[in-house]
Amino acid sequence: MDLALLRTFVAVHRAGSFTRAAALLGLSQPAVTSQIRTLERRLGRPLFVRRARGVTPTAVGDELAHKAAPHLDALLEITETEWDPDAGLRTLHLAGPPEFLTLRVLPALTPLIARGQMLRTALPGDAQDALAGLAAGHHDLVVTTARPRGGLFSTEVLCDEEHVLVAAPNWASLVDRAALRDTGPDALAGVPVVEVHESLPLVSRYWAEVFDTPPVVTASAVVPDLRAVLEYTAAGGGLAVLPRYLCEEALRTGRVVALLDPPVPPLRSYFLAARAGTLAHPHLAPAHALLLRAAAHW
Template sequence: MAGRLTDLDLLVTFLEIYRGGSLTSAATRRGLTQPAVSGQLTKLEKELGAPLFVRGSRGVTPTPRADDLARRVGRHLDQLRTALDPEGTLDGTVRIGGAAEFMTVRGLPALAPLTRRGLRFEVTFGLAADLLDALRNGRLDVVLSSVRPGAGFTATPLTDEEFVLVGPPLLARTVDQDLLAEDPARALEHLPLVAYDSDLPILRRYWRSEFGKRPRNTVAVTVPDLRAVLAAVIAGAGVSALPRYIAEPALAAGSVEQLHHPEVPPLNTLYVVTRGTPAKATEAVAEHLISRDWGVL
C-alpha cells in the first residue's frame, strides 16, 4: 500500500508540473522545494522508462509520453482530490475580462484548474479602460488589467510584462550598430513600424521609456492583436515592441531578432482588479491567480 501511495504522490507532482509548465510553479503549489519536485519527477521518469519533459531556460515542455499520461490520469486525480477535500469544490460562474493575447496565451491555461473544481467562466476580451468600465457597471466580476485603476477598485499586482523591440533578420541587418549605441532612436528611424493601434500606445511607451522621445518612423501595418503584430513582423512588414511571452517563440526560432538591448528591461505591471466585496467564487479566482508563480512574462 505504501508503494501505491508513493506512486500517487509522484503522479500528483507530475500533473502540477504539466499544468503549470515549470518545476518552480509545481513546487509552490505542492508546498515542496524545487529539488524535491525534481527528484520526484526523476523517480517517475525512471519508473516509466521514458522522459516526460524537455527542460528549457523558461520552463519545461511536455513530451508525447507526458501528454498521454496527463490525459489518462488527470481527471481521476482531480476527482480523487475533490472527494478527499470537499471544501475544495467551487460553484458559480465568474465573468472575467482581459487582453485577448494574455488571456489566450497565459490567463486561460492558468484558470483551467479551477474548472476542474466546478467553476465556470465567461471570458471577455478588450482594452483595459473598457473592461474596467464593465467591472464598474457590474458586467464583469474580475479584470486582468494592464493599467492601474483609480479609486473604487481593489487592484493587486499580478506580474510584470517585459517588452522587447523585435524585427525580422533582414531589417535588423540595416541598423547601424555604432549609431545604435550612440543615438538609438535615430539608428532605428528608417524602420517601418507594425502597431497595435493607430495611437501607437506600446511603441510610444517604449520610445519614451528608452529613447526619451516619440517614434518618428512610418507605420506600415496597424492590427489590434499582438499575435497578428508578430506575424506581420516575421513576414517582414516592419518592427514592433511586444511582450516577451508573445515574441519568445519567434526569437528562439530566429524568425525575429531583438533590435535593442536596454540595460534595464522595460516592464509593465498587470493587475488583478475587483470591486466591492467579491463573491466567494470571484475571490477564489483572484487568490488563485495572485498565488501563481508567473515570473516575468
C-alpha cells in the first residue's frame, strides 16, 4: 500500500473535504481527488460519499481511518523528531482572542524563545474564523472559546474563566447591592453599560446565568477589545462584565468594584486546538505542552 495515498486519505477523512485536505497537504484539489480514486480502485470499495459540501466517510472509510491514522501519526513523529534537525526552528503560528493571548498565552510561551522558536500570532475576528484558519493550515495552534467539532481537530480544555460584574467606584456607590442580590438587575437602572459588541454578549450571558433574564438595556459605549472596556469602565464609563483574569488587578487596587458575588459565577471555557495528527511536530508539541502546564495555574 502506498503510504502517500494513505496520508492523503487520512487528511481527507479528518478534513471532511477534498479542498481543505489539499490545502493542508500542499497539493491541488484534483491531485487529492485522483489519489483517493486510486486508493478506492485498489481496495475495490468506496471510501467517501460525495456531498454538496464536502464528503462523508463510508463504513469502510471509517474503519480504514481508525486503523491507519495512529500508525501514520507515529511515522510522522519519528520522521519529524529524529530525521529533521531543523524542524524545531519552524515558525509556530498561533491564533486566539487578543486579550487572552496578551495576558495569558504569550507570557507562558516565552521560555521557547531561548530555544530559537519563532512565533507569529493572528487575531481572528471570532472563534469560527480562528478554527477555519486552523482547518486551512494558516495556524498551528488556536485558543478558542468555541469547542471544535469533528475529527479534523485535536482539542484540550485549557481553562475556565470567571466573569465578574464590575463598575467604576462612582457608579458602584449608587447601586443598592442588597437589592441587586435580592431582586435582580432593576437595581442597576440608570448605570451605563460598556460592552464589546452591540449584541451585549458578556452582559447577556451574565444576566441569563445569574439573574435568569435577558438584559433590557443597550450599551452606552461599545469597544471591541476587553482591555479597552476595562479602561473605559474604570475611568467612569459605567458597568461591564469582564473576565476575572483581566480585571483582577483593577479590583485589587479599587479602580473597579465588583457589584455582585453570586454563589455560582458564570464561567467560560477556553480550548486549545490543533489539527489532528500534528501534535508530534517539534515546533508545535513543546508549545502545546507548555500551555497545558501553565493553564493549570490560571
